[in-house]
Amino acid sequence: MTRADGRGGAARDLPVLAVVYGRGAATPLGILDTARGRCTVVFLGDLGDPLVAADLAPVSRSTRVVDTHGLTEGQLCALVVGLEPDGVVTFSDSSLRATAVVAKACGLPFHEPYTADVLVDKFRQREALASAGVQSTACRLIRSAGDLAPALAATGLPAVIKPRAGCSSTDTCRVDSAEELAARYEEFTEGVAEPRAYVLEEYLVGDPSAVGDFWGDYVSVESVTREGDTRTAGVTGKLPTAYPFRETGLFVPAELPEDLVEQVVRLERRALRALGVREGVTHTEIKFTPEGPRVIEVNGRIGGGISDIMKRSSGVDLLAHAVEAALGAFDPPEPVLGLDGPDRRVAFQYLVSPPSDACVPGGVELLDDLYDIPGVDLVDVAVDPGWRADWRAGTEWMLGTVYGSAPGFAELRITLKAVQDRMGAFWSEVEGRQRPARRSRTDPAG
Incomplete structure (x- = not known):
């Protein structure tokens, strides 16, 4: 379909994708890189939020950015309908409900408003899972x-x-x-x-014997759904959490026996059906307990870091699948469930997060020798001298990420153990310090 370019310029043939932007699992530059040659992106974001404004500022000269600050739900729907988009999507939990309403008004595929509500409401999600007989928590x-x-x-x-x-x-x-x-x-x-x-x-008591003491006692299942047809993109392994539930690392594929992979995928499918998921990409966290796998929560968007490690592990581009599904296309991903594919590796992200709030970071120079560890490709860490840990901020409070890969799980364990050991010299404990002030966040709900 050929239409105006959204800025009053020349016509174009690429479809238009409206991205309702909020802090989440995909950056504006990452979205634009994925969209290149596939579609033209229009970002819709609340520029009254300084974090959203800062994220969208670098792309505003070349890409249309629409300020949604102060708009009612009805006004937002009218605005997006006027853009005549071919697809609508978000990668932010805080924007799921608004995006669902907008997509429905445009007649485009996305979560139904009811489904978006239960995906972001932890109480209603537990009720829905229990009502469908999936899991009583x-x-x-x-x-x-x-x-x-x-x-x-x-x-x-x-x-x-x-x-x-x-x-x-x-x-x-x-x-x-x-x-x-x-x-x-x-x-x-x-x-x-x-x-x-x-x-x-x-509290869901973990069973570390399911995966071994070195790995976390939970995984996530990544899926793409189109018109109710759900296809598994992969199962993501985790490292043990830091206090109290701060994520410390993730890797693809997870090291699981086939029967356990089948169990977690079967549980995830039941959960998606119970919540009414018929469109889009989902990220479902599942914990191993003495009673078997149990759902921690279902998220209606790509999980943070997942698209990167999946692409580096196997070439599967989950972000591209999300964009194409939003535009109505459906090319099911090749599932990343093991290392039996050509040129597959275990890709990881190690999240630089303090082991406790009593810790402060050292200088960046203390991280330089991480590059000496086989398998470490990039150390992306910024240290603010005034930074102090705050467990209440969860994963948001991490300092950065160490990226890498390994040919197998034994090599991955060696690499990560070396990273963990060297990080021991990076953190030092400070007694009797005051609790840090809460920082503002883009998502008012979390």
């Missing part, structure tokens, strides 16, 4: 301090408190007593005029 809403005791009576101890809508493990931790729960809730809501809702849910 004790979960209760917390709107005020008065809800704490009844919620704890339902979940038992240990339990996990987290925002009802949030991401990156922000304000998320395990609690082992009623006193600790009350203290954490007070900390999360201190000084907030209108505290957001939280959920308290039963």
Whole structure:
């Protein structure tokens, strides 16, 4: 289809993709690189948010950026309908609901509004999974301090408190007593005029014997769905989390026996059906427990870092699949479930995150010798002298990423163990420091 270029310029033949932008799993430059030759991108973002504005500033001279600050849902729909896009997509949890409503108004494929709601609402997601018979996980809403005791009576101890809508493990931790729960809730809501809702849910006890002590006791399943046809793109392995649930690393493919791969994929498919997922890319976290694999949560977008490691491992471009699916195309990805394909390697990201809040980073020069480790390709770390750890910010508070790959899992373990050992000299403990001030975030829900 040929149409105006969106700036009043010459006509073009490439389809138009409207990207509702918020902080998430794909950068503007990464999206534009993927879109090259496939489509013309129009970004829609709240430029009243300084983080969104900073992200979109580098692309605004060559790509149309539309400010959505202050727009109602209806105004946003009218604006996007006027663009006559061929596809609508987002890579941000905070934008899922708005994107679903916009896509429906345009008659374009994306999550249905109901599905978007349950994907971002941890309480409703647990309800939907239980109602469909997929998994019953004790979960209760917390709107005020008065809800704490009844919620704890339902979940038992240990339990996990987290925002009802949030991401990156922000304000998320395990609690082992009623006193600790009350203290954490007070900390999360201190000084907030209108505290957001939280959920308290039963703690899923891990089973490290499923994958071995060196690896994390959970994985994620990446899938692409078009018109209800779900295809697995891969299963991502994880490193053990840092306190309390900060992600420390991920790799593709996961080191799992075939029967365990089948179990987690089967569970993920049941979860997607229960939540009504019929379009788009999903990222489903699953934990290994003594009772078998159990769903941690389903996310309605690409997982952070997943597209990079999948592409470096096997050449599968998950971001490209997301863009093409949004435009109505469906070329199912070749699943990355092992190392049996040509030229496949185990690609990893090691996230530079402090082992505890008592730690401060050393100088960047202490990271230079990471390049001496076989398998390390890039050390992308920026150290601010004033930086201090804050476990409440979850994965958002990491300093950077170490990228690399290995020909097999034994070599991967050696590489990562060497990285972990050398990182021991990077962190030092500081006693008695004050808790850092909370930083503002793009996603008001998390």
